[in-house]
Amino acid sequence: MSAVLECHGITKQLKTLLDGEDDRESKINTIDSLLVEREQLLPSITPPYSLEEQRMGKEIVLWNKQIDQKLARLKIDIKRDMNGISKTKTTVQRYTNPYESMQTDGMFYDKRN
Numbered sequence: 300m301s302a303v304l305e306c307h308g309i310t311k312q313l314k315t316l317l318d319g320e321d322d323r324e325s326k327i328n329t330i331d332s333l334l335v336e337r338e339q340l341l342p343s344i345t346p347p348y349s350l351e352e353q354r355m356g357k358e359i360v361l362w363n364k365q366i367d368q369k370l371a372r373l374k375i376d377i378k379r380d381m382n383g384i385s386k387t388k389t390t391v392q393r394y395t396n397p398y399e400s401m402q403t404d405g406m407f408y409d410k411r412n
Contacts, residue, residue: 302343303352307359309337314362317369323377330370 313333316326348356392399 301352302340302345303348303355303359306337306340306344307355309333309340310359310362310366313337313366317366317373323373327373 313330316329316333319326
């Protein structure tokens with residue numbers, strides 16, 4: 300099996316995995332393992348290429364752009380969830396102990412009387 304064909308298969312798996320709506324944690328683990336596998340495979344791709352390998356290469360480049368966009372969207376979703384969790388955490392902390400974070404800056408005492 301040629302390296303281009305293996306890379307094409309791995310890229311296709313990445314694309315279909317990112318298209319699906321599975322469990323995010325398992326999806327991230329699978330994506331990570333597929334990316335590592337593809338990274339190890341890329342140096343073994345060397346010219347000359349047949350017509351079929353050239354066609355697959357163009358398809359890989361096209362799919363890779365789509366994969367990059369979907370990974371960026373996944374990253375934004377993760378950031379949004381993390382920000383939401385931290386906001387919820389601070390809100391709960393303020394609710395349970397409202398006098399803990401009182402600011403004393405800017406306060407003064409009027410001693411005229």
